Amino acid sequence: xxxxVTHVCAxxxxxxxxxxxxxxxxxxxxxxxxxxxxxxPMALEIAQDNGVGIPDPVIWSFGAFHSPAGLLLASASLSQxxxxxxxxxxxxxxxxxxxxxxxxxxxxxxxxxxxxxxAPFSWETYEIGVIGSEVTVDLALPLLAVTxxxxxxxxxIRFWRQRNRSESTS
Amino acid sequence: MNVKxxxxxxxxxxxxxxxxxxxxxxxxWATETGRIGYRGIREAPPGTEHVLSLFTVTxxxxxxxxxxxxxxxxxxxxxxxxxxxxxxxxTLVLIDPGGRLVEQWREEAPQRDxxxxxxxxxxxxxxxxxxxxxxxxxxGVIIRG
Numbered sequence: 001x002x003x004x005v006t007h008v009c010a011x012x013x014x015x016x017x018x019x020x021x022x023x024x025x026x027x028x029x030x031x032x033x034x035x036x037x038x039x040x041p042m043a044l045e046i047a048q049d050n051g052v053g054i055p056d057p058v059i060w061s062f063g064a065f066h067s068p069a070g071l072l073l074a075s076a077s078l079s080q081x082x083x084x085x086x087x088x089x090x091x092x093x094x095x096x097x098x099x100x101x102x103x104x105x106x107x108x109x110x111x112x113x114x115x116x117x118x119a120p121f122s123w124e125t126y127e128i129g130v131i132g133s134e135v136t137v138d139l140a141l142p143l144l145a146v147t148x149x150x151x152x153x154x155x156x157i158r159f160w161r162q163r164n165r166s167e168s169t170s
Numbered sequence: 171m172n173v174k175x176x177x178x179x180x181x182x183x184x185x186x187x188x189x190x191x192x193x194x195x196x197x198x199w200a201t202e203t204g205r206i207g208y209r210g211i212r213e214a215p216p217g218t219e220h221v222l223s224l225f226t227v228t229x230x231x232x233x234x235x236x237x238x239x240x241x242x243x244x245x246x247x248x249x250x251x252x253x254x255x256x257x258x259x260x261t262l263v264l265i266d267p268g269g270r271l272v273e274q275w276r277e278e279a280p281q282r283d284x285x286x287x288x289x290x291x292x293x294x295x296x297x298x299x300x301x302x303x304x305x306x307x308x309x310g311v312i313i314r315g
Contacts, residue, residue: 003285004292008299021315024303031296034289045240056241057198060207064190064197073193076186083310087182090313111260111277113223116206120196123205133224134281140288144295 002038004031005140007101009147016150022093029075029097033105036074037066066105067119071098108133208242216267222246224279227257234273237261248273258282 007030015023041062048054064070075098079091106115106128114127197206204210211220222244225237234247237259246263247270253259258279263271305312 002292003288004290005288005295006292008292008295012299021303021313024299024315025313027299028296028304031293035293035296039289039293041240048241057202059240060201061194061198063201063206064193067193067197070190070193070197073186073190076182077190080183080186081311083307083312086311086313090311093313110223111221111262113221116200119200119206120193123200125206134279134285137281137284137288 002034002101002105003136003140004034005144006136007031007034007104009140009143010100010104011097012151013143013147016147016154022089025090025093026097026100029094030101032074032078032094032098033066033071033101037062037064037070040065064119066102066115068099068102068117069119071095071102074098107131108135208239208244211244211263211265211271214265216265216269219262219264219274220271222261222263224258224260224282227253227255227259230255244271246271246273248276 008027011023011027011030015027020026041059044054044059044062048059065074072095075091075094078094079087082090102115102117106117106126107130108127109129109132110127112125112127114125114129116123117126118124201207201209204213208220208222211222214220222237222239225239225244227235228238228243229236230250230253232250234245235250235253237244237246244263246261247266248261253276260277260279262274262276264274266272303313303315305314
């Protein structure tokens with residue numbers, strides 16, 4: 001499974017400058033590809049190793065959730081669980097988050113074993129491959145600390161402004 | 171008040187689920203037939219090269235080692251000096267005329283455990299963000315920002 005801290009921070013860090021209620025959902029969208037396409041099959045493999053009769057093809061099929069087509073369909077399905085007026089917003093937010101994840105993964109170099117971006121129409125794999133697959137491991141926690149600090153400042157300023165406003169009106 | 175779903179909203183609700191089921195089946199078929207993944211290496215002709223990316227070493231012998239990912243195992247002919255079971259490696263193999271996988275080069279991935287831990291931490295972080303920014307109402311999930 002990938003370093004999801006970097007993926008989440010890739011949305012939350014620039015998100016400090018963005019005013020959108022859907023930002024959190026975009027961040028959630030960044031973990032969708034690995035949550036559904038990696039963590040679920042890993043859990044099924046563990047269950048299989050412990051004697052649960054799960055056929056291999058069922059486990060393999062979850063790889064589809066790491067493809068653009070699978071993520072679009074998963075985002076569309078999940079967005080239907082939102083209240084009526086917010087479904088389009090939820091779909092767009094989840095899709096943007098998932099797209100950020102796929103883009104970051106594409107940047108990683110896997111010796112030509114990339115991702116089948118056009119599946120199921122083509123099984124050709126693609127990768128941009130400009131960074132090593134483990135290069136983010138040392139950066140993740142400092143990135144998380146910077147992101148948390150900037151959000152603490154943003155939320156602190158908002159709290160301070162609200163307090164000032166309520167004091168001036170009372 | 172009960173509102174009957176329109177045919178459009180029904181399609182929007184059910185369509186993606188059927189689409190997903192079709193895609194999962196297609197993915198399973200593509201993996202089974204070797205179009206994606208590593209199963210196709212078993213039927214690959216001699217003289218071809220293949221990358222086994224991020225496999226776990228599950229056995230080390232004097233003349234080689236075994237790589238495992240899920241239920242898939244490959245025995246690789248190589249000098250296994252410095253290799254230990256449990257390590258994750260990426261290996262380029264050449265299929266020789268006897269059908270054996272002969273290592274051309276090998277790259278260790280020493281930070282895979284750290285990456286997995288960051289994966290779990292990222293899931294927890296996303297869960298926290300979801301708890302702070304979403305709410306479950308009677309008519310569905312609500313984005314509260």
